[in-house]
Amino acid sequence: MLLRQKFFERPTVELAQALLGKYLVYGQLWGKIVETEAYLYRGDPGCHAHKGQTPRNAPMFGPAGRTYVYFIYGMYHCLNIVSGQTGEGEAVLIRALEPVKGLEIMQKNRRTSKLENLCSGPGKLTQAFGLTKKHNNLSLQKGPLYIYNNKEKPRITRSQRIGLSTGQELELRFFIQGNRFVSK
DNA sequence: CCAACGATGGTCT
DNA sequence: GACCATCGTTGGC
Numbered sequence: 001m002l003l004r005q006k007f008f009e010r011p012t013v014e015l016a017q018a019l020l021g022k023y024l025v026y027g028q029l030w031g032k033i034v035e036t037e038a039y040l041y042r043g044d045p046g047c048h049a050h051k052g053q054t055p056r057n058a059p060m061f062g063p064a065g066r067t068y069v070y071f072i073y074g075m076y077h078c079l080n081i082v083s084g085q086t087g088e089g090e091a092v093l094i095r096a097l098e099p100v101k102g103l104e105i106m107q108k109n110r111r112t113s114k115l116e117n118l119c120s121g122p123g124k125l126t127q128a129f130g131l132t133k134k135h136n137n138l139s140l141q142k143g144p145l146y147i148y149n150n151k152e153k154p155r156i157t158r159s160q161r162i163g164l165s166t167g168q169e170l171e172l173r174f175f176i177q178g179n180r181f182v183s184k
Numbered sequence: 185c186c187a188a189c190g191a192t193g194g195t196c197t
Numbered sequence: 198g199a200c201c202a203t204c205g206t207t208g209g210c
Contacts, residue, residue, distance in 0.1 A: 046202070047202090048202080051196095054196075055195085056194080056196085070194090070195095071193075071195090072193095072194085072201060072203065073191080073192070073193085073201060073203050073204080074192025074201090075191070075192055075203070075204080076203050076204075078202060078203085080202090093202060095202085121204070122202065122203075123202095123203045123204060124203085124204075161202070162202075162203095163201090163202055163203070164202060165200085165201080167202095
């Protein structure tokens, strides 16, 4: 069942946790979200939007429930889901998925057969799913990318975020405890 | 096993 | 020109 608009309009830190266990669906490909990070407009220098709006981060200032896909390190893409209210400039980074359906396609896209290496990082999962800037600023209500509900209530652990040179102190990373597909 | 490093290009100053 | 919400490879143990 497709998650509706209201689900995404909640505060960013709350959405980052609420997304854990839900399914990211793109055509034949399904992945369960097992790791996320929250990025906040206020008091978070690690957030792309914290200095204000630019062409790149514009989707973060749009309505919740849309994608923000950016290109990083000359090679990789990262997928975010915009949260909160329009104009807030906040989003949730999807950092890892548990592969659920379409594993053969993911294995081909990633050039590896090892399941733990398909979607266990923000650059890995976009490669496995074939997501690029073409998928930036798309509505998760309209597709072709969707979030489906899942009734399970995962056990959530919190930690510092990964890979930042600033804002590391903040504990805004969330993941499903003990899940083998969380990034290392 | 683990730490160090280089690839590679868009974005902003 | 510097920075970067990463990852695969390399070379050590």
